Amino acid sequence: MDTIVAIATAPGRGAIGVVRVSGPAARSIAEHLCGRALIARNATHLSFLDASGDPIDDGLAIFFPAPHSYTGEDVLELQGHGGPGVQRLVVQRCLDVGVELGGHVRLAQPGEFTQRAFLNDKLDLAQAEAVADLINAGSERAARSALASLQGRFSQMIHGLQEQLVDLRLRVEACLDFPEEDIEFVSRERVSHRLEQIQTSLGQIQDSAKRGLALREGLRVVLVGPPNVGKSSLLNALAEQEVALVTEVAGTTRDRIIEEITIEGIPIHVVDTAGLRQTTERVEQLGIERTWKEVERAQAVMLIEDASGEIPHESELETKVLALLGPCARDGVVRVLNKADLLHPASVTKKAGGILVSAKTGQGLDDLRQTLLKLAGDIGDASAGVFSARGRQLDALSRASDCVVKAQAHLQGEALDLLADCLQRAQQALSEITGEFSPDDLLGEIFSNFCIGK
DSSP, rough: EEEEEEEEEEESSSEEEEEEESSSTHHHHHHHHHHHOOOOOOEEEEEEEEETTEEEEEEEEEEEEETSSSSSSOOOEEEEEOOHHHHHHHHHHHHHHHHTOOOOEEEEEETHHHEEEEEETOOOOOHHHHHEEEEEEEEOHHHHHHHHTTTTTHHHHHHHHHHHHHHHHHHHHHHHHTTTTTOOOOHHHHHHHHHHHHHHHHHHHHHHHHHHHHHOEEEEEEESSSTTSHHHHHHHHHTOOOOOOOOOSTOOOOOEEEEEEEEEEEEEEEEEOOOOOOOOOHHHHHHHHHHHHHHOSSSEEEEEETSSSSOOOHHHHHHHHHHHHHHTOOEEEHHHHHGGGOOOOOGGGOOOOEEETTTTOOOTTHHHHHHHHHHHEEEEEEEEOOOOOOOOHHHHHHHHHHHHHHHHHHHHHHHHHHHHHHHHHHHHHHHHTSSSSHHHHHHHHHTTOOTTTT
């Protein structure tokens, strides 16, 4: 296997720069650069040497012999100064030593160190993905959820479900393979009860995974409404800065404006869009077309109305939004009645069914933020039980849940062969999460999104 080398710290200047080496040539590279053999897992202060024995840099060298290392291979970490020039010199020296030794030493690909850790059973796939999530975490809660997955909380739950499915499969398949034998088998009621337990556990894991996905990716919320109802003003108020141009001219917003806001540590991507109306102006028409495309991609939509009644409410707009979002989207559509500062106090009670806000005065914005937080998964104080998750993992959980539902139906119909098949497919779907069953192209796609050096 090739030995790989890369700068493990972020690009640019810094106080410290780390060069990481992993593979069979790591020990020899350490001896050539350090001028001596290193004591395993001990930080040694020394100079990193070039081919002539002259210092390239001064720092700490640590050698981790296999299999007790991050990748499961021999690993060398050189912690020197963080200048780009000196780090490149150290990397080049590692490559040159590889040539001198006649070995195969090359620059690492993105995520290749973590990929080797996965292939060498140091991490499962859910833990490996959590490494990238921890690096990219944009909030304290996102970091904690990623760390929970990295420490194996998600994987332990998945393995627990797999064990239950395997035990049930063994009993069902034994009855199929040896019908004449007196094999102990649980009653139909017990099987049904165990399937219900598995389905309940799956539902709980799905809820936590959805919260983790919201922490990782954020909620995408699209502002929709006629011109001049205050969509851009509302975006500015939520962002607490002037990110969108606001004028009294209808149709000022021609293209989407995306701003990320953070509510109690949860990222929310708010998308301002062109006002919806009949128009012959070509540029505005293109903006409206993009508005509807954004609605199709949205996880939630804020239907903005004019609370003062100056701009009439269009009921057809809500109907079209619901049609684009799908049959289960009603909870993801929030009516927001803007310009509450223009509303006479006596008529406030007539504006039921929506959140009264004023982008100008800030009235109702806290209520709106809490509504957005709830749409993002209602994480709140439950973040301690949340682990980071990805869309592919939620898809696998959903497929496993569908298989369990079908298994329950086949149990009622006494079709044990179909029951066993559903249990096997549920187990296989769960194994995709931890990487026990994953196609190579999926692994390549996952690790290619990592940073180089990790």
